[in-house]
Amino acid sequence: MPLRQAAAAAGIVAGYAADAWFGDPRRGHPVALFGTAAGQLERWWWADSKPRGAGYAAVCAGSVAGLGFLAERAARDRPGVRFVLTAAATWVVLGGRGLAAEGHEMARLLESGELPAARQRLSHLCARDATGLDAAELTRAATESIAENTSDAVVAPLLWGAVAGVPGLLGYRAVNTLDAMVGYRSPRHRNFGWFAARADDWINLVPARVGAVLTVLTAPLAGGHARSAWRAWRRDGSAHPSPNAGQVEAAFAGALDIRLGGTNTYHGEVERRGTLGDGRPPGARDLRGAVRLSRLVGAAALAVSAGIAMSGLRSARITVAK
Template sequence: MRAAGIALGALADALFADPRRFHPVAGYGQAAMRLERVLYADSRAAGAVYTAVAVGVPTAAVWILQRRASGGWTVVLTAATAWAALGGRSLLRAADGVDRPLEVGSLSRARFALRSLCARDAAELDGDELAKATVESLAENTSDAVVAPLWWVFAAGPAGIAAYRAVNTLDAMVGYKTSRYRNFGWASARLDDLANVVPARISAALAAVLAPVAGGSTAEGLRVWRRDGSRHPSPNAGQVESAFAGALGLRLGGSVNSYGDAEDSRPAMGDGKAPAREDIKRARKLSWAVGAAAAGLAVAGALMTRRRKR
């Protein structure tokens, strides 16, 4: 039942992407914003309470449904939560949203479109810098929005994927080291780090193995991943970005990114050329391949687990 649900959820994401209106994750984000207004205080303790409530309530609700579901309803619940949590098709569409304006030289439109991929300040980025930001965001979000949800639905079913999506959404909302969220968002950011330890490394391994799909080298992907994966300030993003850098023969990082009133210094990863607009398409192709492989592994893993239990 779980394998069938994962397969249907992944297929629904590939075919239909995220709805532009009434998406459950968007609704969750709005509820989390209202909860923040009630619980906010500039302290880690307040942030921990906020994280516990914002993650615990939806996880408990889905866990109750998971316990009561059986047969076909298990498939429906698994497929629905997987579809709601996965963002592979939307991720590729967002990358296209940056690529197309760059192709016609519209930096203003490309800068605006980058907001769908990441929260960094794009006001001063030129064409090549926008291309690099897009490739980096594709790499990181391939793990966050595709591989990690698949891992958690395989490992813990609908409740697991609901918990993961709640944690990852909170990190995107309050996990920045700005003056407002440095303390309040600490618990959400650390929990997101823990939730992505395994998925990030699966994503990096798949990116390296599948490098030839995008005209790259598996050996170079593995080499750069081993060398540069731990240099990034994020314990997980660096794993995937370094593997993408090596797999695509690019040089990522090496810049200071602005997030509101906070700055994040990124070390260089990879030994290749700086990304250009045409590399966005290669990164999209690799992202798609990693997501497809991860879906196949999740389905196969669920089937194998079921057989062992028998």
Template structure:
């Protein structure tokens, strides 16, 4: 195997290895790089914040470019060093994924609700959603959990793998920066309505394709959680547009159809009521639906990792071909220049 092929294989397998690390270890307990990025973003916000869109655009541009720039530097360091590329890609993938932690949060909430410990469940759900849980009953908490699992499967698993497959380390780190900034400032609160506009819009753009990939995978994998692909597809076509998010509506609607439940409805965020319509036409969500939702999330994650590995191998192979063509083109350009000046 040539060095170029080994380099391509290492870059592709790094995504799969990173996914495996996430499932094995979950998020680091201390010193998480994403938390470090968030701390840097918060400190920068103290200098950049203003109640206008332009400062928010600059804030996002600096931080996303910085994260992607680190990825570019890593790619250059690892170029033509397959072992280094494999290690760096695996480490970055593990850092930006959140699938295992999502499954753990859902499992903890399921056990708390199964034990009728509503106070603990209301505290736990704050790790997954931004809505006010103080008045939520067991069914509403279960619905919030299933919705968050569906949405975060796209945001924290499918999307980073998609961008990592297309762009390598810059895609992995750049996407996580975009998604983290959306969580930090992409709100409709008085403070961030204008300043956070760029973060929210960029996150919508970055997740548009991954959300639909997640939706298609959910439709295809529905039988493995006792659902029907036709129900998931119908929920997508019929209900996704009712959700205020162009991306969350897709993944939540397909999850509702695959699980045979109803999601959406009335939620309260910081005192603001938001109606997401009805997603799905099944039964009311119960505690027993949390485990299948987490299992569906894992299945979608595995399928995404396999697809991303193949896509990255193809992308790296194409880059190698382009580099070769560029080198050949430069060689013949030099030959032509020499032939013109040689008597």
């Protein structure tokens, strides 16, 4: 196995371990710095125009991916440096530990009946309007967010790192962050954010479905049901308005024997989703179960991604392209 491939695979594993052990950097998180810079650029660049929005997203994400490409190219004959770059980039873009912590904190607040605090805390997981949500709706929202973000914050960046290295890791997180910033259908971003939202859909098409498969495979380890996860995914995954979010949410619903989906409000826009799963409405215990399942899916995604990196798939693609 070439040292370059081994360094990439080892870097992905090390970055995953760093996220699991340390979580997000406490100060100066690069993703937060990127978001600040992108927000400042948006204020200057904004126009109620899809082409303007596409240019904005391309510049923001392309700049970050380009820096990753240049850094990785400079380290192409230095496996040790490549390992460090890959590990650092993987750690920066993953959010598995933070996601689990937020899930457990939401479960604690719901178990103790602290609904005002839970409504405020929900903003750490998603942009859903929590005003007036009762305990059942807060639990559903948190559980759906754990499932969706398992794909967005763990499975997808690992897979992009495996097939596209440091540029894939950084470029993926940039697009995903832009979607969170401007991808909603608010009056300001309906046109300007259209391209960022579509780009996020495109880059998550495969990872979301891989995440659903891994949910099916790991469900028994979390005390769930693989057959129910498979059935709910195949039947209900496309009932969601997003081409990707419903895939993992439906698989989680089946695995945990709960029912997700319903009516949600985002930035004043009401979104009606289909029903995902056949089980009971989720409770705080199910939210903790979703966190356990999320961790297992993340570990499985790490194994798949490290295997892809070691297999030389990326090197083979580059050779063919040449």
